[in-house]
Amino acid sequence: MKTTYSALPIAPRALKDLRTTDDAGRPTTPFTDAEGGAPLRCCLRRGEPGERIALVSYAPLRRWASEQDIDPGAYDEQGPVFIHAEECAGPDTDALPFTNSHRTVRRYSAEGRILGGRLVEDPAAFDEAFTEAFDDPAVALVHVRAVEYGCFYYEVRRG
Incomplete structure (x- = not known):
């Protein structure tokens, strides 16, 4: 995506x-x-x-x-x-990964405090969730996490 x-x-x-x-x-x-x-x-x-x-x-x-x-x-x-286990080349695409299931977009402030989050149920809704998060000037970064276990998938930073 x-x-x-x-x-x-x-x-x-x-x-x-x-x-x-x-x-x-x-x-x-x-x-x-x-x-x-x-x-x-x-x-x-x-x-x-x-x-x-x-x-x-x-x-x-x-x-x-x-x-x-x-x-x-x-x-x-x-x-x-x-x-x-060994060094790899990193991502080979700019497509958004791991959108095949419900995810939580968790927001963090520049002080490292949780500012809230949003459940993303539709793969097409990630851009909207990121835009909503970064429309708040207090949000410095977001984590995309699994809903079931809370596992970290990746980070998205402002700008």
């Missing part, structure tokens, strides 16, 4: 760290994905059968906040994400 907004994968610097030790301090344990289908946050696509991947704990707001030199406080959370 094309969009006027860009889905940002996990940054290469963070991926380098996560491929050794995850954000919970656990060593990364790669495995071969026999079935494929894992939503990879490094390249924003589903994994192929036989690819080497890892399931790691990732703290997206904490990493963003450290770039901004702010403390997200109690909003700092970490959760499971799949990544390639």
Whole structure:
């Protein structure tokens, strides 16, 4: 799905760290994905059968906040994400990924505080949800997350 907004994968610097030790301090344990289908946050696509991947704990707001030199406080959370076990080329399209199911678009302020969110049920409604979020000048970025488990999929930043 094309969009006027860009889905940002996990940054290469963070991926380098996560491929050794995850954000919970656990060593990364790669495995071969026999079935494929894992939503990879490094390249924003589903994994192929036989690819080497890892399931790691990732703290997206904490990493963003450290770039901004702010403390997200109690909003700092970490959760499971799949990544390639070795460096990959990143996304190969500007199409919006992982729109095949209901998602939550969660809004954050420049101070790293949650400002609300929106349930997106229709793949065609993502642009509208992002526009609505960024029409609020207090919103600095949004996270797209799974509804069922709250897992982080990707980030969209203002401008």
